Amino acid sequence: MTTTAPTGTQPPAAPPASAPTPVAPPPRKGNPWLPTFRGVSLMTRIELRRRRPSTKGYIFYGILFAIVIAICIAAAIFTPAQLSSTNFEIVLIMVLGVGMLIAPSLSATSINGDSGEGVLAPLQMSHLTAGDIAVGKLLASWTVSVFALVALSPFLIYTYLSSGWRLGEMLITIGAILLVVLTFTAVGLAWSSIAARAVASVALAHLTTGFFLIGTIIVFGVSTLLVTEEAPDRDRYIDYGQMTPAAEDALNDAYMTGDFSALNADDYTCIDSEWAYTVTHTEKVAWILLMNPAVMITETAPIVDPETWEEDGRAAPGVFANVHQLLSEARLGPDDELTGYEPWDECADLERQISAAAQVSDEDMEAEWAETEADWEARQREVANLERAPWLGLGVSVLLLVGSMWIVINRLRVPYKKLRSGTRVA
Amino acid sequence: MTATAQAPAPVREAIVATGVARSFGSVHAVQDATLTVPAGSVTALIGPNGCGKTTLMLMLSGLLRPDAGTITVAGHNPSTDAAAVRASIGWMPDQLGSWDNLTCLQTLTLMGEAYRIPRATARARGVDLLARVHLSEFAERPARVLSRGQKQRLSLARALVHDPGVLLLDEPANGLDPRSRIELRTLVREFAGEGRAVLVSSHVLAELDEMVDDAIFMSQGRTLGDDAAAMVADAKTKYRVDALEPQVLHEALAAYNVPFEAQEYGAIVRIDDAHKAAQALAWLVQQGVAVHRFGPVGSALEQTYMAMNEERR
Ligand SMILES: Nc1ncnc2c1ncn2[C@@H]1O[C@H](COP(=O)(O)OP(=O)(O)OP(=O)(O)O)[C@@H](O)[C@H]1O
Ligand SMILES: [Mg+2]
Numbered sequence: 208m209t210t211t212a213p214t215g216t217q218p219p220a221a222p223p224a225s226a227p228t229p230v231a232p233p234p235r236k237g238n239p240w241l242p243t244f245r246g247v248s249l250m251t252r253i254e255l256r257r258r259r260p261s262t263k264g265y266i267f268y269g270i271l272f273a274i275v276i277a278i279c280i281a282a283a284i285f286t287p288a289q290l291s292s293t294n295f296e297i298v299l300i301m302v303l304g305v306g307m308l309i310a311p312s313l314s315a316t317s318i319n320g321d322s323g324e325g326v327l328a329p330l331q332m333s334h335l336t337a338g339d340i341a342v343g344k345l346l347a348s349w350t351v352s353v354f355a356l357v358a359l360s361p362f363l364i365y366t367y368l369s370s371g372w373r374l375g376e377m378l379i380t381i382g383a384i385l386l387v388v389l390t391f392t393a394v395g396l397a398w399s400s401i402a403a404r405a406v407a408s409v410a411l412a413h414l415t416t417g418f419f420l421i422g423t424i425i426v427f428g429v430s431t432l433l434v435t436e437e438a439p440d441r442d443r444y445i446d447y448g449q450m451t452p453a454a455e456d457a458l459n460d461a462y463m464t465g466d467f468s469a470l471n472a473d474d475y476t477c478i479d480s481e482w483a484y485t486v487t488h489t490e491k492v493a494w495i496l497l498m499n500p501a502v503m504i505t506e507t508a509p510i511v512d513p514e515t516w517e518e519d520g521r522a523a524p525g526v527f528a529n530v531h532q533l534l535s536e537a538r539l540g541p542d543d544e545l546t547g548y549e550p551w552d553e554c555a556d557l558e559r560q561i562s563a564a565a566q567v568s569d570e571d572m573e574a575e576w577a578e579t580e581a582d583w584e585a586r587q588r589e590v591a592n593l594e595r596a597p598w599l600g601l602g603v604s605v606l607l608l609v610g611s612m613w614i615v616i617n618r619l620r621v622p623y624k625k626l627r628s629g630t631r632v633a
Numbered sequence: 634m635t636a637t638a639q640a641p642a643p644v645r646e647a648i649v650a651t652g653v654a655r656s657f658g659s660v661h662a663v664q665d666a667t668l669t670v671p672a673g674s675v676t677a678l679i680g681p682n683g684c685g686k687t688t689l690m691l692m693l694s695g696l697l698r699p700d701a702g703t704i705t706v707a708g709h710n711p712s713t714d715a716a717a718v719r720a721s722i723g724w725m726p727d728q729l730g731s732w733d734n735l736t737c738l739q740t741l742t743l744m745g746e747a748y749r750i751p752r753a754t755a756r757a758r759g760v761d762l763l764a765r766v767h768l769s770e771f772a773e774r775p776a777r778v779l780s781r782g783q784k785q786r787l788s789l790a791r792a793l794v795h796d797p798g799v800l801l802l803d804e805p806a807n808g809l810d811p812r813s814r815i816e817l818r819t820l821v822r823e824f825a826g827e828g829r830a831v832l833v834s835s836h837v838l839a840e841l842d843e844m845v846d847d848a849i850f851m852s853q854g855r856t857l858g859d860d861a862a863a864m865v866a867d868a869k870t871k872y873r874v875d876a877l878e879p880q881v882l883h884e885a886l887a888a889y890n891v892p893f894e895a896q897e898y899g900a901i902v903r904i905d906d907a908h909k910a911a912q913a914l915a916w917l918v919q920q921g922v923a924v925h926r927f928g929p930v931g932s933a934l935e936q937t938y939m940a941m942n943e944e945r946r
Pocket of ligand 1: 626629630631632657660661662663680681682683684685686687688689727
């Protein structure tokens with residue numbers, strides 16, 4: 208090949224030193240806005256590089272991580288010899304806390320901050336679509352929570368080993384945590400695309416997070432008042448006022464000794480007392496709690512049976528299992544058998560005592576108590592084993608995520624029709 | 634310039650805008666702007682502060698939707714084909730913005746990648762562009778240490794990463810030192826020589842005089858069109874003649890019915906071109922007028938600007 212072309216194929220003349228490298232960007236059509244894989248990964252790369260923290264930032268993160276790691280070390284050290292899931296759950300809460308604190312703060316200054324610095328418009332001019340910019344910024348801010356997860360993974364793994372959780376369960380709960388952080392990062396991003404000033408958007412982002420984490424609990428508390436019903440009840444009492452002193456003494460003796468045989472039922476008159484007690488139908492408003500993202504996360508945790516946890520290879524019910532119990536209690540509402548009010552009839556009781564040939568035996572009493580306790584335990588088991596309900600929280604989370612990103616992408620699309628009030632494009 | 638094989642495909646009228654308007658709430662930033670910028674030429678956009686130059690450029694660049702009017706850039710309509718319009722435009726905003734943490738070269742490379750240029754190519758082009766704007770020694774320095782003028786030049790380089798056919802430069806000379814201004818002038822002429830259409834706004838009119846082919850004046854959101862063009866053409870014919878004895882000059886001009894504006898130092902006369910100017914000078918000397926200074930009055934754009942009914946917002 209080398210000999211066949213003596214003169215014709217000289218290498219193309221090198222361009223003159225001043226001529227810049229030729230480039231051929233692909234042509235564009237229409238006004239696309241959907242995110243693309245290349246665009247999103249480039250945008251994420253740009254954001255991660257340019258938002259590398261400053262020295263002060265590193266100090267802040269350092270302090271934060273020192274605190275978190277101290278807590279985690281404590282959790283790891285105080286892991287008791289037997290299985291215990293609480294320590295593992297504390298580490299999971301730390302991951303969630305760090306993510307929820309930092310990621311939305313970062314995203315909440317991402318768009319209005321860039322626009323103020325004048326670096327947003329040049330990106331919008333490029334081939335990056337609104338979707339690329341939005342999703343890239345979302346992922347870049349969210350990555351912080353992934354870093355937190357990675358940084359805390361030694362503790363996570365160590366405490367996991369003695370937590371009685373299965374691997375798949377851990378992965379699902381971690382997935383739920385990352386999803387919640389992603390959602391609230393998107394909410395922060397949405398605020399930063401709406402508000403002109405960073406202070407406002409950061410405050411609004413944290414307020415939104417606060418509303419879903421704490422506000423839902425408050426709203427639940429308040430709304431229980433709406434589902435509280437009054438149930439009338441009629442009790443009967445022995446009327447001590449109309450009793451002869453002798454009869455009273457006899458009655459007191461009988462209560463002391465448990466021997467009612469000497470009493471005459473006719474000596475005692477009865478009075479009716481009508482009053483109202485309240486029943487709170489929490490099952491009607493429990494869904495408010497289910498919208499809480501933290502509750503959604505605990506609802507992804509495995510169910511721990513309070514009776515059989517040892518045979519099941521679980522740890523004793525920990526934080527998440529207790530939250531699940533409280534929540535299930537609310538979801539089931541009041542139990543008529545257990546908590547429902549049984550009218551108290553002192554007279555009937557007395558008559559029964561008198562007419563009973565024999566006294567109530569201790570065995571009978573114990574049997575009765577045992578029955579009550581068995582009922583109570585059955586209820587506890589029912590509550591603890593109630594099917595997990597993360598779906599509503601999951602739906603809310605996904606809805607918030609999609610809604611926020613929809614707002615962000617719409618706000619980033621150019622040509623602008625309306626500008627964020629009080630801002631310029633450039 | 635060399636005959637460039639990779640020059641953007643020639644589009645005769647790179648920018649055409651007719652009756653463009655845009656308001657922000659109650660502020661009518663641009664009310665009626667009409668302009669054309671042919672490929673391979675430099676057009677100036679001139680007007681007082683707040684007359685709507687930046688707003689007009691934003692609409693041309695496909696970042697802002699006009700309320701009314703039609704725009705075509707490089708053959709595309711920004712209201713239907715905004716991405717194509719943006720892709721064909723190199724925009725240098727008047728607001729300086731740079732990624733503080735990134736070096737100049739990283740900035741240009743990432744920007745090139747944002748235009749879907751392969752990374753190696755984008756980087757090579759970044760190196761070339763930094764050389765072109767004389768920032769090579771800052772290639773590896775973070776953008777936050779750059780001075781204002783250096784940032785301005787980085788911004789110019791950034792506008793060129795994707796080799797656009799149309800350049801919108803919003804006050805590019807802002808903050809540049811005298812040498813950089815002259816270099817900018819040469820650069821802008823080179824861009825036009827490469828076949829690009831350049832629309833440049835600036836407040837330094839004396840500078841524009843030397844680099845623009847055409848000028849568009851704006852006032853209170855309106856382009857002034859033909860009136861202003863006529864005024865510029867008229868201003869270009871004005872010559873200033875300084876004589877030791879202005880009286881003698883005035884008499885000589887009056888004797889031959891040459892229209893002139895009498896001045897303390899001499900007179901202002903209208904002369905169509907350089908040949909006629911040479912003849913006129915010879916004739917004046919012949920008439921015994923002691924001419925000690927003879928030349929164009931000064932910046933034609935500046936004169937037109939000053940003659941325009943002056944308003945500021
Ligand atoms: N986003 C905005 N919201 C409200 N008013 C705006 C906005 N952008 C521009 N304006 C107003 O529109 C008018 C034109 O602004 P523009 O920035 O286009 O002026 P300009 O000609 O570029 O001025 P300069 O020479 O100072 O750069 C001004 O009165 C300005 O206050
Ligand atoms: Mg301006």
